[in-house]
Amino acid sequence: MNKIFPQGDGNAAAAGSKALPRRQGDMPQSFPGFLVAHCGDPTSWIYSDQKCDGINNCGDCSDELSPVTVCPPCGPGWWRCPSTVFKYCSCIPRSLCRDHVQHCSDWSDEYSCPGP
Numbered sequence: 001m002n003k004i005f006p007q008g009d010g011n012a013a014a015a016g017s018k019a020l021p022r023r024q025g026d027m028p029q030s031f032p033g034f035l036v037a038h039c040g041d042p043t044s045w046i047y048s049d050q051k052c053d054g055i056n057n058c059g060d061c062s063d064e065l066s067p068v069t070v071c072p073p074c075g076p077g078w079w080r081c082p083s084t085v086f087k088y089c090s091c092i093p094r095s096l097c098r099d100h101v102q103h104c105s106d107w108s109d110e111y112s113c114p115g116p
């Protein structure tokens with residue numbers, strides 16, 4: 001039986017994503033196509049499980065916003081805002097609400113969000 005996933009489960013990809021969230025250029029040809037996704041910038045790519053996880057992995061939020069991906073609205077635990085934090089895109093973790101630090105360009109995380 002052929003082994004499609006030599007690393008086992010997705011742990012290897014998750015560990016790698018922490019070290020280098022955004023890849024440039026050489027998408028590994030050994031990866032099955034469904035494991036990786038291109039960013040809006042075609043020279044950048046991410047692991048598929050980095051789509052719609054709330055984190056700006058592509059650098060231009062194309063992994064969180066259209067047209068590359070269509071993500072569901074912010075889930076529970078997230079606050080929707082036009083975020084100014086590079087790490088996030090259209091949603092921030094509610095743990096960042098009411099922390100006296102502006103994370104939304106409209107300050108809604110500090111004034112509208114009810115808190116974590």
Ligand SMILES: [Ca+2]
Pocket residue numbers: 050051052053054055056057058063064
């Ligand atoms: Ca992401």
Ligand SMILES: [Ca+2]
Pocket residue numbers: 096097098099100101102103104109110
């Ligand atoms: Ca905040």
